[in-house]
Amino acid sequence: MPRFVKPVLWTIGVLAAGGLAFWLLLALNIPYQSTAAPETTPGTTSATTPVPPPVPPPAPPAERTAWIADVRPGPDDHSAVLHVTLPTCAEGAHTQVTETGTRIDAGVLFRVRPDPDCQEFPADFPIRTAAPIGKRMVVVNSTESWGLRSGGWKKCDWAVNCDPPPDHCDPAWIGQLEFSAEAEFPGTTRACDQNWLIHDLQRHSGQRPTRVAYRWAGNGWSSVGGATGGGCAEILSTEPKFPTALCKDLAPPG
Incomplete structure (x- = not known):
């Protein structure tokens, strides 16, 4: 057999076997599926849903005094x-104390929980200081001063504190009466002894001073009359007991 006949026969056999295999696939109805690339929508990309940040817990109610x-x-x-005095809906009530060598600031703080029927009730809160209280002022409610003196605790005057000066003509006592009179500027004391006082008040800027006579009332000066002129006549008309030695030589206020 010539040499070129064998390769030709081999090729024909391979083609025949392939055709037979394809015919069998058609005869058996075996589904054929091609591998295709997944469909994509032009212009879109996959996105990850953002995770919301954690919600912080609600802040506690503000403290009250x-x-x-x-x-x-x-x-x-x-x-x-x-x-x-505390509301019945108070919670977390506690004392707060700060102290220096001359004063002690004390208070009671608390929070309020929601309650439609919140009433009030009295309560006692002990406080303790690092050093003995002694004669130091205890300041409460921001401005009120208390002092421990013979006989117990007493509420002190803001002007003369817990140890009032024994001299009733002391500037501290004069400052107390000027504050009560709502004077904007310091006035002028014209005469004073331990029981009687004449003081020219300067209530407002640009106004003439107002002369006022006072009697000592045990815990401060109490007005008994006023005058627009000099001397004693106007004062004696409202307080006959006023000593003339304090007013007879006074010029009019101004």
């Missing part, structure tokens, strides 16, 4: 008791 009605003795010289 209880009104202190009284300061009472404690069991020793380092302690006192604050008598306050």
Whole structure:
């Protein structure tokens, strides 16, 4: 057999086998599926849904300050008791104390929980200081001063503090009466003894001074009359007991 006949026969056999295999696929109805690239929509990309940030817990209610009605003795010289009024819906009530060598600031703080029927009730809160209280002022309600003196705790005057000066003509007592008179500027004391006082008040800028006569009332000066002129006539018309030695030589206010 010539040499070129064998390759030709081999090729024909391979083609015949392939055709037979294709015919069998058609005869058996075997589904044919091609592998195709997944469909994509032009112009779109996959996106990850953002995770929302965690929600912070609600802030606690702001603290409030209880009104202190009284300061009472404690069991020793380092302690006192604050008598306050609290709402029944108060929670977390506690004392706050700061102290220096001359004063002690004390208070009672609390928070309020929602309650449609919140009433008020009295309560006592003991406080304790690092050093003995002694004669230091205890300041409550921001501006009220209390002092421990013989006989117990007493509420002190803002002008003369807890130890009033024995001299009734002291500037501290004069400052007290000027504050009560709502004077904007310091006035001028014209005459003073321990029981009687003449003081020219300067209530407002640009106005003439107002002359006022006072009598000592035990815890401060109490006005008994006024005058627009000099001398004693106007003062004696409202207070005949006023000593003329204090007013007879006075010129009119101005």
